[in-house]
Amino acid sequence: MITNASDWITRNVSRLRTGPDAQGKDAAGAKGSAAPKRASTGPRPLAERLEATLRRNGEALAPRALRRALGELQAVIDPRISEVEAGRRAHGVVQWYAGRELDERRDVWLLMSERFAPDLNRVSTARDHHQAAMGTADEPQAEVHLRRALVSPRLRLLQRFAIEPEGMRFLVDLRAQLLPHLKGDRRLLPLDAELEHLFSTWFDVAFLDLRRISWDSPASLIEKLIQYEAVHDIKSWADVKNRLDSDRRCYGFFHPRLPNTPLIFVEVALVDHISEGIVPLLDEAAAPVKADRATTAIFYSISNTQDGLRGVSFGDSLIKRVVETLQAELPRLKTFATLSPIPGFRSWFAKNAGVLLTRLDEKRQTELGRVVGSLPPTAERVLAAAEEASTLDARSPVRQLLMNAAAEYLGRATAEGKPVDPVARFHLGNGARVEQLNWAGDPSPKGLKQAYGLMVNYLYDLKRLDKHRALLAQGKVAVSGDVDGLFLKG
Incomplete structure (x- = not known):
């Protein structure tokens, strides 16, 4: 937990700073006092590509298309338009993005990451004022100004994508595709940091619903269990039916904007002792235990389903909520344990x-x-x-x-x-x-x-x-x- 405002400032500035290009451009893409010089090797900087006429070998979007994409993104955060119109424009970008190849999407990520950064001059001024005000009666107000200065146009852009019903799915999938490229291109780190920050708020457990998944659940939901099971592969419909039998429970966390997809789910076996192996628990021929006679709940599989939510922690809350739910339903349960792999x-x-x-x-x-x-x-x-x-x-x-x-x-x-x-x-x-x-x-x-x-x-x-x-x-x-x-x- 960050207890000091200066610590919070330092961490956020370091995460949002995008490098030399951010110094020479403001958030809307206006030209600064001096464009950075291109290195003798490697890809052209985004700033240079935006000003160019011709596309070079290896570049995805041509300069003209790149400028157009930037304009469409800027239009989404136009302060003169309503939230409804912003959502409509964001939806148009989503539709265009869906038809792009991976390399072209990478260019869109770069635009979001580099061209919608905080105004560093404003941040610097606000930080200086805050440091000068520390220990005085003006410190609280100076901190407010600094926090506002650190709010990037990128944040507003991402928030407006989420206005549309499918916007949340778009952002989660975008980050899932983005994550493998972070090590190879550090220019994308600010966009990832912004998405992780937003998801940590939007997917807080206070906004999630705990739902039991049973054999009576829609087939489309049960198919997702088969698809996302990450610990012990589900081999057949008979296998999944066994895991949802009367002496089994399966619970998942759901978000209102992703109503038919569990973000994480846990599979539980109701037994009379701490289980020593997975084979008996998955034995389709084994006679079920009477649930109301069980004394032990074994959590034998926990699976996250959304790669785009990496870093967002809700697994611990899931277990606590499930324990509370099971205790209310089955008072004889006294022991709660896992049967877990040791992957490393x-x-x-x-x-x-x-x-x-x-x-x-x-x-x-x-x-x-x-x-x-x-x-x-x-x-x-x-x-x-x-x-x-x-x-x-x-x-x-x-x-x-x-x-x-x-x-x-x-x-x-x-x-x-x-x-x-x-x-x-x-x-x-x-x-x-x-x-x-x-x-x-x-x-x-x-x-x-x-x-x-x-x-x-x-x-x-x-x-x-x-x-x-x-x-x-x-x-x-x-x-x-x-x-x-x-x-x-x-």
């Missing part, structure tokens, strides 16, 4: 196997070495043996090492005080704890590729969520006694 474990183990081997005592090194054919055991031999994880019995030294390593990975491997595993980072950040490691929890090719088939239960102990969050803030991960017993000594 295999690659982490490959990098750290050598270090982990040095932490084994002499007896374990000898036992492991005899099995892998190397005394002392080497990381290379251990990794080769781990490839046969699905055949290892409970007494296998290789299997025991993998369990130790998984505990180390989930309970001790952190970066900047946060778990390195993305799924662990999500659940532990919500206040869950690492409860139980499950050998062969997911024997599918995907499960073996991610974590040698291992899965983990994160327990949501509703009375200790805040305590676990506090521990994580100190760089400590909350784990059960069983997981703590798997940590390597030394």
